[in-house]
Amino acid sequence: MDNQAEKRKILIVDDMELNRALLCEMFQTKYTIYEAENGAQALEILERESENIAVVLLDLIMPVLDGFGVLQEMERMSLTGRIPVIMITAENSEGVMQRGYEMGAADIVTKPFNPNIVIQRVHNIIEQYTQKLHLRQLVAEQTRALREQAEKMRENSAQMIDTLSSIIEFKNTESVSHIHNVRVITRLLLAEFAKGHSEYGLSDSLIEMISEAAAMHDIGKVAIPDNILNKPGRLTDEEFEIMKTHTSRGSEILMELSGVQDLAYYDYCYDICRHHHERWDGGGYPDGLAGNEISIWAQAVSLADVYDALTSKRVYKDAYTHETAVQMILDGECGVFNPQLIECFLTALPELNRSMKGGEMLTSTVTATGEVTIPEKKKKETHGDLSSRTLYLLEQERQKYQILSELSDELIFEYDLRTDKLVFSDRFQILTGKDPVFPQISRILSDASLVNAEDYSRLYRMLERVTPNRPTCKAELRINLDGQGFQWYQVYLYPIWDMEFEPVCVSYIGKLINVEETKQRNLMLKKEAESDPLTGLLNQRAMREQTILALKDRRVKNAALCFADVDNFKSVNDERGHLFGDMVLKEVAEILTSSVRHTDLVGRVGGDEFLILFHDIVDQQDIERRVAAICKKLNKRFKSYGITGSFGISRYPQDGEDFDILLQKADQALYHSKDLGKNQYKVYDVSCANRPFRSSLTRVDNYNEKIEEMARELKNRTSS
Template structure:
């Protein structure tokens, strides 16, 4: 069973999803949908991974009730529990949700721990149910295996009782399986999957079970049965059904239904002349039809008491020609395909060979109803074929002249009844000629069996006709018949299959010979008109002069060198394909169109377009009239285009990014193959702007910005990029970055958007992990003070006007006594346990932070009223009081809490914190072990002075002083890197800060070259008295160090190379390099990205052989990763800036005036070539309105001064200086690291006149 570790959250309100996300994100992988359609797409993709669905009822597009209905129709509710979370508390709503299949209903608002527990209960029950179903299936498989053994035993009773059966039962099984597999391939409408084929094959063993009731005198009688005896024999099918009806206690009803149908109906025939019920056509179950053919074939090819065995070929012909009764035409077509397999099985399982038993078959479900409904395409084609034969009034025979097998497909008249023989084709045809053809014409007719036939195949002819007289029983006279032989081209040189058609010669159309006037206009065509015989060489009847001139050959040269064979003029590598295409197209009609190359006399290759028409000649052979045209120039252009496309494809395949192209007018998107490689499913291609917002795999939070990007591209914004999350094949959201650029048509309107989608998941998650670690308190994993404050201030910057909030400060009473009495380690345990309790009691969207040793800050957003907060605070106080047993701690542990509410007590962090702090002092003053909310009427700032002293005295560091300095170092490094614009100066400053803090001799950064062959020291800080090594460590090749692989092997799985004593290093080349730098001990931390190793950050001690502590290693490693993350980002930015040079080239080739303007100074930063030609004084550094418009002040209608949406739509402006009207689009961009605006101006002067 697939691991089910995913919850699907379906709610159109982002806040509701955020609450649920906070509850479950640590336990489950989460997928999110904001409407019912998107939810159904995700369910369809990931239903085998989803543990439960949390569904809101009221949503746009498709509501929760409709989602439940859709899941019910698809049969998914049995494996996917749905928990409805809604604010609708009416009884009717609950009844409807449960009736539609909901597993549980949770009303809003809800308690987080209650939701978590109820969801866990539902998930565990469902997983238990699914596990039980798997065990039941295993037991059912064992039962089916036991049933199979019983069926074998029962079949053996019949087999050993009848002297003629031998291994008949075993062969029937094998024949049935082989024929069923072919039927399943050719006739999918029967629904024959592997399970059903196994079941029917096993059930076929019971087809003759009723013979156990037939007297031995009849069953084993040598010779023909009398009519009375045959009637008794025919009862075996009914007797068998009566026996099977008593086996219903076996429990497998589907298997018994198959066995019953096979036993009763396998002697029924397609035309209704079978027994016992005279069923006709598809009224006969397909399982019985197949076993009927298998039984008939086995009866013919094995020795019976009344006659000897026939050859497989003879039996095959008898069944096809209806001598054993009528079978389904479709079934006979399948039977033809397995003729070889049947013959092989007849030999392998012949009577007297070792008996084998098949594996047990797997059974389930019910007997399907086959053949119902409308006709399938194959059946309809066969009906049309026989209708055409009736209309043409022609007798048709299909023959394989290699094996002698034949099949009389359609008999138009009894005059050809002699063709229905039971031997090989030659015997049947010779018997027909000798008894039905006029004596004077017999030699002509029998040519079919001699050189006439050999010539037909050797020359590769497709059609040949002869006319001779055949005796008519109706008129008692001979009539002229045209016998036409058509080659069935299988593409195999050794196969000789034909269709022979006999038709009244008087009714046949006279085939006119292909006549071509010696038309000068036709001859003047580039390749002319050429008449060729439709044989295997396309033999030319006459060489066209234009063709000879084109190739440089005379008519005599073509005759002597190429034997008038047009195929030999074709370039050898193209011959087989030209021949194959001609045969294929002629099977569908008389017209041919193909392209190939001809080889001229001087060795040049020329491309020809060949358009031909098939005609019948006076000699009864087919001819092709070919119109030839030289298309060499157009093919060369196509080849150049193909090479360009191939180069483009190779570039795309080398990239890990996804390249896309959005056709804005058709609203279709093309993607490179990397999409399916990366995400594992097909993307949305058609109606993209409509379907992506509704049913895509994009995270709902990222859909608004994705929709905005599509609107901007369609509105004419030249360039834009965003970061978003999209679910992969495993249901995990991956971070991606999309960069898109618009393409404009000649009228200045966008018609396409092209760009790339890059995978930034590892980079983004690494950044988030580092930020998370920098923001979290190491002991409790709650937010630290600065991170908690930052989140609260972010909330106040975006707080809805009427939303309420509460800030709580929690202080553990007398915590210093716990530390002093039980030690700091025990105190740490208390703090961790209390933090876990806080996480359990508060919601996922609440902000929990540790602001001191024993002091915590809690911020609750979106609180409905003060009573809800007070109830939660009461539970905090009570929970800590009950956390430890009485015999664990001396005294009663307790906490005190101060509360301040927003907006009543303040609307910013500083005010609320001060008031909550004052309230906390009040709680402490009242004897602790209680909570108090701020009251402005009874508490003032003077009251707060004592509070500050009181609270300050309780804040301890819980014995974690050694780690606090390290934590502060990490935070300081993170802030330095995050806030700086000069990364190089920041890295240098951090290296110095680390070096002095830990007393190392040298701190440095080493970066690999692009190809990874060498490495360079890019940053270095040296302590006092330490010699710089940076000049000596430039472009150091890894080969001089024993190879790059050898150096990388020094780093462990965490990317750390730690060597406390250089003399212990066994790599001689590396040890020598480090020794030359006077290094005694080193610690190196790898710089890695998605492509692998990119360098390292190193710390050396050149004074002593240093033993680094674990805390020091962790701190240095974490700081090194911080540096590497920002450094890699800067290197990527530098790479992007190098790519910007290419962007300038692209912009210079745009058919528009494009320029970049500094955001504050109006100065031009870039001007493309077309703009420079129009306004030569427009140069980088010039003011845009002066250089382009000749003005002394900014333009009144400048798009940079208007609204962003207006700029995106475009502004029409008139340039009086240049005398042109322009449609101006503006977009904010980063140009060389500076905020700027990119302006694109399309000339619309002609439209304004």
């Protein structure tokens, strides 16, 4: 067996030498290895060694000629059907995988992969293709022999069944022991059933004939594609529907083989092949038969088939124990069976156990060359030490990784989900003086001492949405990395997947970039852009934007917009100068800020105009009390200068829900308060509706102030 394996040759095609070296490590003990660093070199080797190469392990993305180009050329050279190609690639999109299969790939392995699984898949595919090359010729020869020797085959029917059953064995290497075991279990079941059901006429010779015919139950699997029949995982709904057709395809094959139709028990073969997946309650396939519509021999084979499938190891599952398998059958997990047949099954269990222990029941394992060893023996797998070439290449990669990490300002880390351990690069210890290894990191994160709790929850939600098709995760977190306080970091996370069956994330590779200075600089610039340079309050644009945003918050139920104007400011500013005027405006800003809560907004929106948004106003009396207090403070502070304040108020949502509407009504109320004599406030009502409204937030003196100014100018001109 080992000599046969050593004669076989594998062609590894990958432009990365390390990848080729790692694959060589996996296969070099059993196979001769050819290597090619691009598609063109691969084709040269194929032209020279096509008769000797058992399989091609092909990378997708390569210089000169990529993997698809190699497949295309192999098709032109008529090699695709003869030499299996297994594509090994990090690209896992449906389009790429579909194109690969359409162009003739026997299998596609996505990186990262489980080496043991890939080794077994390669071994299986090599054996399947080896047998597949002879399958058509073998079937044709056997069919011809059947026609020519019909009489001989009738006399030696068991041999005929074994020959046809071998077709299944060629197709599915797991079927070898399964066919034998189904025969044994069927014989035991029917023998027990015959004891209490003489009406079926189940003689010993008939039971023997039926048990031999049971070998034909899965003959239709020769029509099922290899990638579905031998898939090492759960079938999709579409694949399962294809798998189900093996019952009808098998009966069609039997109908086409005239030599088989001459056999005395052809009807049993046909019935078992077509109906061994029917169920007592009508829930089976392909014909949906129920109850006694299903022949007793098809029922017996069905139960035998299920029991052996449960207790046997498959590429997609481990074997269940005898007790578990029986309980699953009784619980109806595999469909509903004839209650009388179930009773016979339970009665026959002791005999079934004796058959298993005595070696009559077989367990099988497929060796590296596809040979079946019976009974199963566990062999210790020895891969030997890594070659010096592989160790050298791995050391080079490690040094490259370390150098890149040191050259960068970034902190590289790896998180292993299985061990819950976080490991930083050496730079972490240089920057913080701490151990770069964090065992049980989840426990550390739970107390929010390392990562801000709110940010950690946000990151966790983002990671839940990560898939092989959407693998990248980027976030900004506040992290207390050195124990001196939280700082802002950009975090990039890249998942590592275990693709053995269903994709499972096993670890993350990531990096941290300190963006605290950038964050603070941006916050400062943002504050400068939003602030009034004189008073430090929100400027006109920022006040508008933040007020609109606040009003959209569903938590805000009642609010008030207050438009404030400093009375007589222009006159005082002209008389005392701009420095005095600036001092007044700054003190007004301080009074307004000290009179509101931290949840309220205050902004300077014009020369001597201010805007206040009061959150969570209880009622109209509440807002009137607040604004009256501000009026009183302004009057007290600036009374000697003749400076007071006038205020117009609109209420949310009573007076409107839109900012511009509330602003218009607050402005109209402000005009009304000016007309009433200044130094007071006015809450918008119908009396304000006809007041003028300024379309922009700019300082415009009211009508009375303009009249006074014009009178002074006229007086000055007259006196001069």
